[in-house]
Amino acid sequence: MASLDTVHQRLLDEWREESKRDLSQLEMILKSAEMEVECRKLVTEWNKEPKNLVAIGSKLERIKELMNNKNALSGLSHQALLMIHQNVLEIDALYAILRCDLDSFHEAISVLINFYNSYGSSENWSNKWLMVGLNLMYLLATNQHVQFHMLLEQISQDIQQNNPYINTPVKLEQSLIEGAYHKIILTEKNIPSPYYELFMRISMDTVRDEIASCMERAFIKISQCDAARLLLFNDISEMMPLAVKVTFAQTVTP
Numbered sequence: 001m002a003s004l005d006t007v008h009q010r011l012l013d014e015w016r017e018e019s020k021r022d023l024s025q026l027e028m029i030l031k032s033a034e035m036e037v038e039c040r041k042l043v044t045e046w047n048k049e050p051k052n053l054v055a056i057g058s059k060l061e062r063i064k065e066l067m068n069n070k071n072a073l074s075g076l077s078h079q080a081l082l083m084i085h086q087n088v089l090e091i092d093a094l095y096a097i098l099r100c101d102l103d104s105f106h107e108a109i110s111v112l113i114n115f116y117n118s119y120g121s122s123e124n125w126s127n128k129w130l131m132v133g134l135n136l137m138y139l140l141a142t143n144q145h146v147q148f149h150m151l152l153e154q155i156s157q158d159i160q161q162n163n164p165y166i167n168t169p170v171k172l173e174q175s176l177i178e179g180a181y182h183k184i185i186l187t188e189k190n191i192p193s194p195y196y197e198l199f200m201r202i203s204m205d206t207v208r209d210e211i212a213s214c215m216e217r218a219f220i221k222i223s224q225c226d227a228a229r230l231l232l233f234n235d236i237s238e239m240m241p242l243a244v245k246v247t248f249a250q251t252v253t254p
Contacts, residue, residue, distance in 0.1 A: 028074050029075050031069055031071040035076070039063055042091060060088070067084070089115055090112060090127055092108040095108075096108050100198060116132075133192070136151060137199035140203060142202075168192055172200075172203065181211070188204065204232070
């Protein structure tokens, strides 16, 4: 990304040439400089812990406006534009996860994956497999198994087997198919990124709902301890909200 000093110098040079002064050129340089500044502000805010989602959302909104401004885009080099788009699109997708907004994540990750595919190989994008893995987790969590396999077919066997970001959703799907729910618990404990937690939780909730439905039909009464064990909970207190939710509380006895 070009330094601000370079942009400022271009602006001064343009302004000094009064006989050739071009206001549209000045506007382009100003908007380009603003977009670089806003991108840096966004990245700085994103890297803070704990994350301020309100501040991040505000900065994302502003830089997206600039990314739709022709003048802002025209004044930057190709490499600078790629870096800005990478930062903004990746943060946008991860920001949606932090807000538990699946619709926004779907929209953001679709744009991001298209960006990756359009501009260079995976070696160019250090976070590509993390983001692709999150997309696979999203497809599993939302029961889009056809789309899951279509995406997986585009990934080499070596990556599927050895990259933890991709291997995790691959193993999760296999466990779901086999009904090996204890393996899902192990997967949940060994996720490669905290951003996988949302999708693991959704998948586990789906599994527990299915188990609970079977328990309603299979048992007239069942102890709380046995119910918690069958539902893959660590203790009874974790289970009770689900027991109320799926209306089998009357089946569970102390």
